[in-house]
Amino acid sequence: MFSPFPSGDAAPRPEPSSHEPAEPNPEALERILDQTLRSAQDPAGPDDPTMFDEVARAHAGEPFTVEPIAVDLVRAALRSQMNAGWSPALEGASKCIAVSLCDDPTSRQRLERLWSTLSKR
Numbered sequence: 001m002f003s004p005f006p007s008g009d010a011a012p013r014p015e016p017s018s019h020e021p022a023e024p025n026p027e028a029l030e031r032i033l034d035q036t037l038r039s040a041q042d043p044a045g046p047d048d049p050t051m052f053d054e055v056a057r058a059h060a061g062e063p064f065t066v067e068p069i070a071v072d073l074v075r076a077a078l079r080s081q082m083n084a085g086w087s088p089a090l091e092g093a094s095k096c097i098a099v100s101l102c103d104d105p106t107s108r109q110r111l112e113r114l115w116s117t118l119s120k121r
Contacts, residue, residue, distance in 0.1 A: 033111070055118070075094035
């Protein structure tokens with residue numbers, strides 16, 4: 001079979017991109033989740049009491065889902081913790097972290113409880 005590629009493969013393998021997020025460290029993900037949940041559930045209120053307000057308004061009445069709910073919650077927490085604006089790196093990290101957190105049943109339950117509380121405000 002003829003292949004236009006020198007190796008004879010059907011297509012060249014993509015080279016790793018420096019823009020792709022690395023596999024998340026489970027301990028780092030747990031720290032982010034803990035900080036996010038502590039901040040949201042602190043009786044004194046989060047450092048930024050409006051951190052999740054935009055997410056709650058944007059998705060009022062919607063059930064918990066990985067996308068967009070968990071991704072938006074993680075993005076809001078990261079933006080608050082890092083005092084950062086929007087960036088492609090933040091978007092990628094938010095999605096990667098949200099998916100990883102939701103893959104773990106315990107973390108997912110914690111995020112679902114957070115969403116339940118926020119959606120009742």
